[in-house]
Amino acid sequence: MVGSPRAVVADDSHFMRSVISDILEEGGIDVVAVAKDGREAVEAVTETDPDVVTMDVEMPEMNGIEATERIMSTTPTPILMLSAHTDENADVTFEALEKGAVDFFRKPGGEVSMEMSRLQDQLVEVVESVAAVDPTDSSDVASARTAGSGVGGSGGVTDGTAGADPAGSAAEAAATEYVDDPTVVIGSSTGGPTVVEQVLSDLPLAADLRVLVVQHMPGGFTGRFAERLDARSEYDVREAEDGARIGGGEALIAAGDYHMEVTGYRRGRLRVGLTQDPPVNNVRPAVDVTMETAAERITDPLAGVILTGMGEDGAAGIRAIHGAGGYTVAQDEATSAVFGMPKRAIETGCIDGVAPVNDVAAAVLDAFEVT
Known part of the structure; x- marks a missing residue:
């Protein structure tokens, strides 16, 4: 253009x-x-x-x-x-x-x-x-959207190959041994809703993850977003409330216009608090707030994921998770509608893996597998 x-x-x-x-x-x-x-x-x-x-x-x-x-x-x-x-x-x-x-x-x-x-x-x-988005640039984005709406909670890890067997993938995931009490924090913005849906649909319940999602989205929409994700994944997904707690197999979506902080963590269960503190990176909720507090308080295995979006939100959070010994992933440019947030995260030098959207969940699972 x-x-x-x-x-x-x-x-x-x-x-x-x-x-x-x-x-x-x-x-x-x-x-x-x-x-x-x-x-x-x-x-x-x-x-x-x-x-x-x-x-x-x-x-x-x-x-x-x-x-x-x-x-x-x-x-x-x-x-x-x-x-x-x-x-x-x-x-x-x-x-x-x-x-x-x-x-x-x-x-x-x-x-x-x-x-x-x-x-x-x-x-x-x-x-x-x-x-600035080229809607004809990448078939991967279109296929991710299609797969995201069609996986419907199979829990199979999408590898982007034609003819993949969701049932076989689910069985393979169930047979895999994962570390105890893993947590993943996912951040996204422009172009993110369908991509978050894709990634969450690809995470099998067998991994027993605690999932925190920060999607830049106004109030009044995050509740519906949580309901859609709940229907399309194996995880129990709900909109975050102040003081909410989750354990394995559960996910929280940051509420629109509220920062979501990890306020406590003990024996595989984490607690979040909601605040209306000033915007960070000009946004609220901010990915950095959730990632930085997760890195500070979660003592078990932790991963951070940055998906499509404009701006630099999440870069400081990725740095914090990396500094705490966590695993970090960024969506690649080819499948990102807007390669702003992933690019800024990569530029920190603290990203462990860069993956197309269909492989993001697999990258997270690899980090949590017992070897």
Whole structure:
């Protein structure tokens, strides 16, 4: 992409189309077309060949998920979903991510113009990062999304090879001997939800992991995200609450707008606390907060994983886990929608392994195998 990103703005509200377009234009993004429904969005993408689409979830004629599916099948283009804070919109948003949308941004409520103004820098940054994604660049990303939605809790480790036998992989995992009381902390951002789903689906219950996930995601969506992960993996997954405890076979998802700290660890059970301390790396929840407190308090085997995302969150956390003797993995550039966080983590010199998304879980399991 040369020059300013070119965007199509799709929203059924004339007011929101104007507000979003003005914010993007002021941020240096060229809005080449607007659309009031999904059908117009598909036509606009075909006619203008933009670098990015901001897509409202609920629209007449054709909604955001249908438009996303149509665009990705005919004219693959990076799509950022704009979703209101409702349970129904959250469900549709995650479906759109499965259909190929890169990420989503929560639409403001209340005094829309005032809140949008407050969020304008963040929106421009996210749109720019999504515009930089090449949706046709890697079949690995598409296959990971497909596998992530289809594994459905088989627990088989995906190795990316055609014809892999999930049942055989599960049996192999069950026969493997793992270290006692292992914990893995996973951090991700832009492009992360489907990738986290893939990795968690690939972790077998036989490994008896304690799993902590920090996905940059606003409040109101992390609960639904936890429910989806719970349905798609062998692990008992829930949204973190202050004082929550987990043991082997359980996972916590950091709640939107709260840092998740590891506050205690004893005999294979860990406890977390939620805080609204100031953002770290301009985000809350921050991967660094969870990883650094995990490295400080967990005395049994520990691994840290950094997946796709923009920015540098997680780099300090990886350094802390490495310093505590833990194992560290970063997703590779080819399968990362945005190679920001993994790149920064790798640049610390504290990453033990770099892997495509289909091999991330296997890398973690290798570190926890008894040899």
